[in-house]
Amino acid sequence: MEKLISMDRIKTGKTGVAFGLIRSRESGRDVHILNAAMTKDSEILFPYLLGCEDRNSCVDVLIGENVGYGIWARFLPCIGNELELYYTKEARAQSHNMPVSESNYEIMYIDDEYVNEDGYFFIRKIAPDTIEYTVALTEDMESPSFEPLKIYSLKLN
Structure with missing residues (x-):
């Protein structure tokens, strides 16, 4: 042995x-x-900054490393059944000068029946390479007993 x-x-x-x-x-x-890629609770850090495209075609980071695993974070208003999610590991995206062409992106789709123009897309990190998202009203998500109607999963490359 x-x-x-x-x-x-x-x-x-x-x-x-x-x-x-x-x-x-x-x-x-x-x-x-000590592994720099781990939290004090021995949890692997989520490596991506999540955002959208701003007016200058740069990444606008909306969800950074300050949002932990399992926490729903408000992303963008729900104006249709799909939304582009830009993501990167590069910290320079936080300064609004990283072109979206240098980042990765995925399309977040929801079923037509869950589109709510008064609601927002909410995202939560569940693994170092996976997020979940849903659409809900802000006041509903603030209630601790609220459960979203439908939760979608997306694996980031």
């Missing part, structure tokens, strides 16, 4: 030297490797 060895105990050249130097100091303690 193969014995599992912690990553910080493997001889890996420069990394091993760094761990050794830290441990050999008089005040040295054990080294903990």
Whole structure:
């Protein structure tokens, strides 16, 4: 049976030297490797910024990294049964100077029976590459007991 060895105990050249130097100091303690792509709760961060196209044909980020998993965030008004969703991993999209041609996009479709011109598209992150969306009234979504009529899922590339 193969014995599992912690990553910080493997001889890996420069990394091993760094761990050794830290441990050999008089005040040295054990080294903990932190993954920058994970939250403090060991949850993988959602890598995409979600938005729409602005008047200058640039990405207008409406849902950033400040919205966590499972939280419905209001996106855009529902004026039809489809909507373009632009998404990117590049932080420069937040400064409104990233052309939509340099981002990815998907079409969010809903069934005609769920179109509500008084409502909004709402999006929630459910996995590092997947979102769910629905259409509802803002005041309905603010109610903790509200359940959307239909929830759609979309996997981002």
